[in-house]
Amino acid sequence: MVVCNSLPSDLGDHDTEVNKVLRLGSNEDIITGVGQRFRGGRHEFRLKLLLYCIKNGYKVKFIKNDKKRVTVECMKKEQDGCKWxxxxxxxxxLHNFFVIKKMGPDHSCGGVIDVKNPPMTSKLVKFxxxxxxxxxPLIKAKEIINHFRMEYGVLLNYYFAWSGKELAIKEIHGGDTLSYHQLVWFAETLMKTNPGSRVVLESDPSTHKFERIFIAFEACISGFKYCRPMVAxxxxFLKGKFKGCLxxxxxxxGNQ
Structure with a gap:
């Protein structure tokens, strides 16, 4: 458990209490030591290491960081002689299965939580x-920033909050490009599951690039004859990556 003795005044009364604790679970939940395995490979190891650093207030630097190895040292090695x-x-x-081969000795620098500059990345925010x-899904970046301030005691950069949310949405729903590739499957499935519906999917004949799609469900087509003879x-405008108009x-x- 790590204690921070001072926090900036703009965090509010709730977060300026002495002995503010960074709630990220125990060390055993993050980094256990030599022999610990990471099935997610280098990326999982880096995320867990960043969590470990945030929890304990350590600043580190990557000496080696590639597919074959990741070596990290304490940032205060030269300043305080910390040999961690x-x-x-x-x-x-196996590149997708990382194992801690060496670790230690314990930090001698006495880590202090840097609430204004935590070792944060967009992938960690997504995680x-x-x-x-x-x-x-409609959560705002400011709400994410407030969540990190209240839950972890750190001030999250707006960019990391926004980009972390975008990565989370992409993992949950898939990317925009993949969605366009699935339009043909979507149109065929809609016709099979909604007989009588009308779907027109048009693309550029030379590049096969999507141009437009028209959808009319059978229930709407059949129900129109009971509506007033007027269409609104x-x-x-679509403000996503590929723009467009809906x-x-x-x-x-008829009875309205």
Whole structure:
């Protein structure tokens, strides 16, 4: 358990209490020592190491960081003579299975939590916020920043909050490009599961690039004859990666 004796005044009364604890679980949940395995390979090891550093307030630097090895030393090695060091590499040449080969000795620098400049990355934010984004896809970057301030006692950069959320959404729903590749499957499945529906998918004949899609469900087609003989059109611009325009047609029931 790590204690921070001083926090910036702009964190509010709740977070300026003496002995603010960074709640990230015990050391055993993050880095256990030599022999610990990481099935997610180098990327999982790096994430767990960053969590370990945030929890204990350590600053580290990567000496080696490639597919074959990751070696990290304490940032205060020259300043305070801290000899802490950790080294991990693949097990028996398997690049997707990292193992801690060397670790120690213990830190002698006495880590202090740097609430303004935590060792944060977008992938780490995604790792910590994935379930929150799954439960609330409309969560804002400011809410994520506030969550990190209240839950972990650190001030998260706006960019990391925003990009971390984007990575979480991509992992949950898939990327935009993949969604366009699935349009043909979507159109065929819709026709099979909704007989009588109308789907028109158009693409550029030379590049096969998506141009437009039209969808009318059978229930809407059949129900239109009971509506007033008037169609209202509305549209909105799509502000995602590929832009575009979404048009919709609606009608009123005859008894309205």
């Amino acid at each position: 060091r950790i080294h991990a590499s693949p097990k028996h040449g 910590l916020m994935l379930e929150h984004v799954r439960d609330n 059109l509305d549209g909105t 048009l919709s047609a609606t009608a009123k029931n």
